[in-house]
Amino acid sequence: MDEPTGWYAVALSADLEPGTSAGTRLFGHELVVWRDAAGLAHVWEDRCPHRGMRLSFGFVRGDHIACLYHGWQYDTAGQCRYIPAHPDLAVGPMIRARTSPCQERAGMIWVGWGTEAGDADATEEGAAVAAPVTPLRSLYLDVSAERLATALGCPPGTGLVHFDLAGSPVLVAVQPLAGAASAAHIVVPASPAAPGADLAGLASACTALRRHVEGTLP
Numbered sequence: 001m002d003e004p005t006g007w008y009a010v011a012l013s014a015d016l017e018p019g020t021s022a023g024t025r026l027f028g029h030e031l032v033v034w035r036d037a038a039g040l041a042h043v044w045e046d047r048c049p050h051r052g053m054r055l056s057f058g059f060v061r062g063d064h065i066a067c068l069y070h071g072w073q074y075d076t077a078g079q080c081r082y083i084p085a086h087p088d089l090a091v092g093p094m095i096r097a098r099t100s101p102c103q104e105r106a107g108m109i110w111v112g113w114g115t116e117a118g119d120a121d122a123t124e125e126g127a128a129v130a131a132p133v134t135p136l137r138s139l140y141l142d143v144s145a146e147r148l149a150t151a152l153g154c155p156p157g158t159g160l161v162h163f164d165l166a167g168s169p170v171l172v173a174v175q176p177l178a179g180a181a182s183a184a185h186i187v188v189p190a191s192p193a194a195p196g197a198d199l200a201g202l203a204s205a206c207t208a209l210r211r212h213v214e215g216t217l218p
């Protein structure tokens with residue numbers, strides 16, 4: 001069966017500092033999420049084209065990410081630009097990491113899965129969140145994305161979901177990690193009517209939500 005396509009949140013923006021990288025999954029595929037020194041986020045296949053080492057184990061150097069194993073460096077387009085064992089080599093265009101379209105909306109990093117950079121943006125609702133959001137938490141759950149979506153009372157798929165978390169409105173995006181594993185990225189929309197959200201209380205509510213979802217859904 002074909003995998004769904006569309007835009008999926010893979011991390012909270014606030015959890016990825018410039019010059020850092022992290023590994024994640026989408027539909028069982030290993031991904032590296034990294035942010036260059038200029039602050040731009042990138043989502044790629046988590047695999048070095050040389051011998052397959054995870055790029056999420058590597059290091060960000062300015063606008064390059066360097067593989068931990070032999071130090072090959074890739075620019076923001078995925079093109080290999082530097083091979084330490086052959087420092088004077090002009091690396092050919094065939095040596096490049098597999099990249100995906102990436103955007104930041106509503107305090108989250110989104111990857112376009114099976115989409116092109118110019119395709120319709122399923123995160124438009126996120127773009128419509130004009131006011132700043134406050135990052136809350138990313139919850140990682142041992143339930144499928146479909147069951148998580150059911151628990152949140154939303155249809156499975158991509159995009160932002162409005163959810164009432166212990167009486168406070170939050171925005172949630174579901175990430176299908178793999179099989180019976182999913183993530184919920186949660187932010188608090190700024191609201192003139194309810195300034196100063198009780199973030200500590202909401203964080204506790206997140207924990208209770210996870211227990212509820214994992215405990216009541218087999």
Ligand code: FES
Pocket residue numbers: 048049050051052053067068069070071072
């Ligand atoms: S496996 Fe990445 S540089 Fe060799």
